[in-house]
Amino acid sequence: MTRSETDLIFSNKQSKVKDFTFDAQVVEVFPDMISRSVPGYNTIIETIAQLSQQYVSNNSNIYDLGCSLGAATLAMRKAITAQNCQIIGVDNSTAMVERCKMHINAFKGETPAEIVEGNIVDYPIHNASMVVLNFTLQFIEPNLREQVINNIANGLLPGGALVLSEKLSTDDQTCQNLLTDLHHNFKRANGYSDLEIAQKRTALEKVMLTDTVDTQITRLKNAGFTHVTPWFQCFNFYSLVAIK
């Protein structure tokens, strides 16, 4: 991803912290924000590329749902060796889509990539060999998550793969506090102040409702995925792969 501004969005004390949205202000700092906030983000992007090499089949579609600035799309486009494929990146933030298109057009690649402004809750998925939900499902209203996963399972070809990365929670309050503390230490080590950490937490409270690992695995199995396994965990950040 190209250079970006430093994330200072939550650095000044706000009298009332507004709910987090993916607006133009977030777009400006997004690469810096995500790499300083999500442990293992680069490893996850690299592994998505590796999985695309393995799972993408000739004459199929690849979907990057909640593509933001297209980091996963770009990484997959470089890695895919299958022929006659198309990547479709979908995001419902106008500001993200606009900037994402600029990023995608700045790099040439064999596999065509189309970036679309759309809602992943009702986006049609067809003839897919790979689908990526990299930290997107967590922003979908919980009662719509099953529909999103079922829609993906139905649109995937047999043997196709879904990569689902999420911040997750655990019902064990002691473990939950331990993982949250470790994540906050990670953010502090990356230069965020206690005020920034606290205000962002408040901004995310109503818009990012985390599931447990068990909920995710059960939802994937119920949707018809045959093989499901977490392949990455750092603190409360996970990535799972599910094969149809």
Ligand SMILES: Nc1ncnc2c1ncn2[C@@H]1O[C@H](C[S@+](CC[C@H]([NH3+])C(=O)[O-])CC(=O)[O-])[C@@H](O)[C@H]1O
């Ligand atoms: N209903 C929706 N429909 C479409 N997009 C949505 C919806 N709700 C939220 N989004 C979009 O999902 C993205 C989540 S960020 C993904 C990072 C990326 N995957 C990456 O690999 O860099 C994760 C994060 O910032 O933690 C944002 O761009 C939202 O606009």
Ligand SMILES: O=C(O)C(=O)Cc1ccccc1
């Ligand atoms: O920053 C956090 O605390 C997070 O949980 C991750 C995140 C990263 C980027 C946008 C929204 C949430």
